[in-house]
Amino acid sequence: MVVDFHVHSTASDGTLPPGELAGMAASGGFAAIALTDHDNADGADEFASAARKAKDAGAKTRFVQGIELSIEPGRAFDKFHLLGIGIDPENAALKTFLGKVLEGRNERNRAIFENFRRIGIGDIAPEPHGEVLARPHFARWLVDHGYASSVVEAFNKYLLPDSPAETRCYEERFHPSQEEAFRVVHNAGGLCVMAHPKYWRRDWKVVGPDFGDAERELARLKEAGLDGMEAIYQANKPEENVGFTEIALRLGLLATAGSDFHGSNKPTISLGMDVSESLVAPFLERLR
Numbered sequence: 001m002v003v004d005f006h007v008h009s010t011a012s013d014g015t016l017p018p019g020e021l022a023g024m025a026a027s028g029g030f031a032a033i034a035l036t037d038h039d040n041a042d043g044a045d046e047f048a049s050a051a052r053k054a055k056d057a058g059a060k061t062r063f064v065q066g067i068e069l070s071i072e073p074g075r076a077f078d079k080f081h082l083l084g085i086g087i088d089p090e091n092a093a094l095k096t097f098l099g100k101v102l103e104g105r106n107e108r109n110r111a112i113f114e115n116f117r118r119i120g121i122g123d124i125a126p127e128p129h130g131e132v133l134a135r136p137h138f139a140r141w142l143v144d145h146g147y148a149s150s151v152v153e154a155f156n157k158y159l160l161p162d163s164p165a166e167t168r169c170y171e172e173r174f175h176p177s178q179e180e181a182f183r184v185v186h187n188a189g190g191l192c193v194m195a196h197p198k199y200w201r202r203d204w205k206v207v208g209p210d211f212g213d214a215e216r217e218l219a220r221l222k223e224a225g226l227d228g229m230e231a232i233y234q235a236n237k238p239e240e241n242v243g244f245t246e247i248a249l250r251l252g253l254l255a256t257a258g259s260d261f262h263g264s265n266k267p268t269i270s271l272g273m274d275v276s277e278s279l280v281a282p283f284l285e286r287l288r
Contacts, residue, residue, distance in 0.1 A: 006258025104174025228254030
């Protein structure tokens with residue numbers, strides 16, 4: 001079956017509108033798709049409207065509203081992206097929480113602008129999508145104005161923690177605690193899923209995950225409120241899919257699958273993940 005529980009639209013740093021993504025999933029015969037924009041659910045109304053039209057036309061796809069949050073990674077880890085899947089985008093406590101997250105993002109962006117001025121790029125003017133201005137928007141502007149030949153080069157040169165010191169404009173931003181994020185997502189009716197665990201530590205992208213360390217910390221996170229993990233991820237190596245799936249099964253965490261689709265901002269990533277029904281069935285059941 002084809003599903004995708006990790007998809008970005010023009011409401012954050014993707015390049016396709018929410019309604020178009022819903023239409024693509026319906027026409028592609030997806031069993032389920034979740035819209036998971038960064039730090040906001042501004043695409044929810046358009047996504048839901050397109051979903052209703054697709055259902056009226058006979059589509060069997062399940063359309064799920066979600067969100068992706070950057071939260072405190074934990075001691076000895078570098079990056080924890082949390083997918084809240086099945087949330088109510090109108091939940092008042094969630095909206096208050098997202099306002100705090102957005103202000104943290106804005107503070108980080110002000111520091112990035114200052115860093116660009118410091119290295120002589122004072123005219124940088126990336127265009128946000130909605131309220132969210134993210135690093136891909138900076139990267140796209142840099143490409144369009146000749147400071148980099150590709151989005152990948154723009155990130156490597158300017159926008160990563162390990163970019164060269166003379167051009168590095170990266171800044172950390174506010175990360176809510178794991179406990180607060182789990183509580184907010186659950187109170188908004190969602191399930192808490194760790195996105196792309198292979199990126200939990202920066203060096204795992206090069207040397208591969210330490211599955212022992214991952215399993216020990218995931219066991220603790222399950223006790224703290226984590227419901228599942230993105231065991232199958234489009235950028236994973238086959239052995240990484242196997243390793244993370246085995247951890248999910250041993251710990252009793254729900255297993256999901258996601259592409260991290262961003263449209264032309266990540267041109268090598270395609271929409272949809274073909275997975276066994278048995279793998280994601282427990283997750284789909286919990287979503288009900």
